[in-house]
Amino acid sequence: xxxxxxxxxxxxxxxxxxxxxxxxxxxxxxxxxxxxxxxxxxxxxxxxxxxxxxxxxxxxxxxxxxxxxxxxxxxxxxxxxxxxxxxxxxxxxxxxxxxxxxxxxxxxxxxxxxxxxxxxxxxxxxxxxxxxxxxxxxxxxxxxxxxxxxxxxxxxxxxxxxxxxxxxxxxxxxxxxxx
Numbered sequence: 001x002x003x004x005x006x007x008x009x010x011x012x013x014x015x016x017x018x019x020x021x022x023x024x025x026x027x028x029x030x031x032x033x034x035x036x037x038x039x040x041x042x043x044x045x046x047x048x049x050x051x052x053x054x055x056x057x058x059x060x061x062x063x064x065x066x067x068x069x070x071x072x073x074x075x076x077x078x079x080x081x082x083x084x085x086x087x088x089x090x091x092x093x094x095x096x097x098x099x100x101x102x103x104x105x106x107x108x109x110x111x112x113x114x115x116x117x118x119x120x121x122x123x124x125x126x127x128x129x130x131x132x133x134x135x136x137x138x139x140x141x142x143x144x145x146x147x148x149x150x151x152x153x154x155x156x157x158x159x160x161x162x163x164x165x166x167x168x169x170x171x172x173x174x175x176x177x178x179x
Contacts, residue, residue, distance in 0.1 A: 002079070002103050003086040003178070004096070006153045007112035009141065010119030012163040016112050016174055017088045023171075024178055026086040029075045031095065034067050048130030052144065055091075067091075068098040076102075096156035110177055111157035114164050116142075 003026060007013045020026050036046045039054045058066045068090075075085045090096050090109075099107055114122075120138045123131040132138040161173045 001084070001178075002075070002099075002107040003084075004090055004099060004107055004109035005086065005088045005112060006090050006096075006109060006157060008114075008119060008154075009138075009145065010122045011112045011114040012122070012170060013088060013112050015167070016110070016161065016163070016170065017086055019171055019174055020086055020178060023175075024084065026084045027078045029071050029078070029085055029087050031067050031071050031087070031089040031091060034070050034074075046129070048141070051130075059092075064092065064094040065098050068095045071095075072098060072102060090153045090156075093152040093156070096153045100156065108159070108177070109153075109157045110174075111154050111160040112163050113160055114162070118164055 003020065005013050005017050005020075017026075017028050017030075021028050032051070035051045035055050038058060039046045039051050042054065044050045044054065055067065071087060071090075075087060078085050087099060087107075090099070096109065099109075120132070120135055123138065124133070132141050159177055161170070161177060163170045163173075
């Protein structure tokens with residue numbers, strides 16, 4: 001089975017993907033990492049804002065499926081080598097469409113969900129470059145992501161995992177989905 005993970009910022013996508021990778025042996029293909037590589041290749045700091053700008057620019061120049069195709073190439077290469085693959089951080093309808101077209105019912109997309117305040121508190125605690133420092137910045141960032149259609153991929157999820165509790169509760173919910 002091929003997996004995909006989507007969800008809003010701070011919902012726990014990385015935590016869920018890392019757990020699946022460790023426990024079930026999946027290789028992670030991260031759309032964000034591909035955008036980061038392109039951003040750094042342009043000599044830019046990989047801040048969230050720069051990465052969003054680069055993603056927008058690449059999609060306008062090379063097509064909406066630019067990052068999807070690069071992620072798909074990586075995933076297919078891993079699958080050909082007998083690896084299990086988890087696609088992480090699909091952002092647009094086109095991302096999900098391309099994976100569905102390629103894998104059909106062979107891919108299960110998991111939406112990781114958390115409450116808005118919980119996600120904000122997680123972002124404050126992790127302190128990653130480009131994470132919002134105030135709730136106002138968090139709200140503005142969510143608005144930008146909606147405007148860029150990043151939330152469209154959520155509608156393609158086959159199942160949702162609530163992540164408002166403990167790490168163990170998240171792991172238990174993931175185990176139910178992956179088994």
